[in-house]
Amino acid sequence: MLALAAGCGAGLGAIVFRLLIEAFTHLFTGHDDYSAAGHAANPHLPWLGPFFVLAVPVVAGLVYGPLVHRFAPEARGHGVPEVMVAVAQRGGRIGAQVALVKSLASALTIGSGGSVGREGPIVQIGAALGSTLGRVARVAESRLRILVACGAAGGIAATFNAPLAGVFFAMELILRDYTVESFGVVVLASVTASVIGRAAFGSASFMSLPDFHMNHPVEYLLFAVLGLVGALVGMGFTRVLYAVEDVCDRVWRGPEWLRPAVGGVLLGGLLLVVPQMYGVGYPVLENAVDGKYVIGFLLVLLVAKIAATSLTIGIGGSGGVFAPSLFMGAMLGSAFGAAVHQLAPSVTSSPGAYGLVGMGAVFAGAARAPITAVVILFELTGEYSIILPMMTAIVVAALVSRHLSPGTIYTTKLRRRGVDLDTPPVDARLTRHVDSVMQPVPEPLSGALPLEAASRLLILSEHGALPVLDDHGAYQGVITARAAAEALADTESPTGADAAHHPRTAGTLAQLPTPLTTGMQLADALHVLTTTDGTGLPVLDDERTLLAGWVTHQAVLRVLHTPAKVGATAKPFTADADPLPAP
Secondary structure: OHHHHHHHHHHHHHHHHHHHHHHHHHHHHOOOOHHHOOOOOOOOOHHHHHHHHHOHHHHHHHHHHHHHHHHOHHHOEOOHHHHHHHHHHOOOOOOOHHHHHHHHHHHHHHHOOOOOEOHHHHHHHHHHHHHHHHHHOOOOHHHHHHHHHHHHHHHHHHHHOOHHHHHHHHHHHHHOOOOHHHHHHHHHHHHHHHHHHHHHHOOOOOOOOOOOOOOOOOHHHHHHHHHHHHHHHHHHHHHHHHHHHHHHHHHOOOOHHHHHHHHHHHHHHHHHHOHHHOOOOHHHHHHHHOOOOOHHHHHHHHHHHHHHHHHHHHOOOEOEOHHHHHHHHHHHHHHHHHHHHHHOOOOOOOHHHHHHHHHHHHHHHHHOOHHHHHHHHHHHHOOOOOHHHHHHHHHHHHHHHHHHOOOOOOHHHHHOOOOOOOOOOOOHHHHOEHHHOOEOOOOOEEOOOEHHHHHHHHHHOOOOEEEEEOOOOOEEEEEEHHHHHHHHOOOOOOOOHHHHHOOOEHHHHOEOOOOEEOOOEHHHHHHHHHOOOOOEEEEEOOOOOOEEEEEEHHHHHHHHHOOOOOOOOOOOOOOOOOOOOOO
16 A cells, blocks of 8 residues: 555656646746757747857756755755665655655756756655655655655656656666565556556657667677677766766855856856757657767767766756766767668668667666666667667676776765665674673553653653553554654644544654564664664564563664674673773
């Protein structure tokens, strides 16, 4: 039921997000998609001619810059890395305000000419909705992560009419894991969101492309070469993106909220020279695959897209990098296909086939997600005839990228912050079990205890949380001082007769954190502690039925305070242990 709800929310969110982009694009340009309009004037401001694009990014930056800076700084950038780290290290917790702020900021960025995509924002929007739903339902942390993936998958499915692509994007990039349980509910959310999206946008493929076919088996070698070149372009795009971001960080000395508006002057100048960079640019991509551009212009568009996307992200814009990588791949592949077709027209397909394969190759080289690349390209185009060449190029691109680059376009952003999702903790001191450091359980509270009485006991307790038992003595959860304080400060809580019918008790505020068990390693327990309110958490027996002890940050700190000794046996910590020496 929660997966269905997450899929519904993501589907509706995707509809609203697409409508916002269309509305802002028409507001700022007077066109449905300005990337295909050339140097046309804005019909609302005809006297400005094409020069209106100089002002549009500045005006939009003055709106979304303060919005992001004030309410959700994590909404800046391309979004997917923030969701990845939230799932891997924060238990799937994403602020509810992120969905609203990301929707407005990304729609303003794209509608005003920002050369970024829709997939990053909709992933973050759907993930925030799924996280909010899970926290309201007080699900366990492991299920909260899955709900985040459900929201992300639903957003992709509804936006691009690609339910399979949504599933594999969430599994391969967000959860980074494949299990039967998570796969099933993510599929359910993706299908639900896709049904809602199709009701609003129709069931046709996202991009309308002509039919392509293979002419000769030797072309597989050419597609493998295209995969190699696509990997180099994808990795080059990653490096340019973060290099431009570093330059913007070093150069800018003003307030962060003003940065998008000032940087918008540079973006507007680029759009004036190459208007095809305005927004996502799918019409330009389709023209390239249809063979409407010459080789030289395709290469210009490739370089311009790298510069425009990097600049948009560097000045503080909000948008994804998936669509730009498809754009670059289409330009690269079409140019490559046109060149080889001129050299050997009898054994090569039309350049458009290479354009489609190039889209997957560049994305695989940048994101290193080959399964997602194959599935998403198939669903976006509905073109099955070149699935084998596409798989060949994508696998080559992913392998080359893995050997030449330590990170992807998503994980590099996290590595620069010191976060490595691929490296587990290796400290031997954290391999001890929780029962070696746990303390006696504090006096539990009754689930029927009124909130005011529970608050007094929390004040007197040395812990920031206390266990709660129901009338039969069964473990009900944990009430934290933060939850009690927020409930007491809630001015909209029921009073009088309503309060009598809906009493606030320790049981109603009890939360169910990820359970700690006596046999759990300290590394896992520390991760739960750092993502949960309070200074301590209860420890259950291995059957997870009885309270066995209590573990605190201080207990883990005591273990880390003592240097690890090779071959030494750790001494269990008890409440009456010798105190630490004075510093």
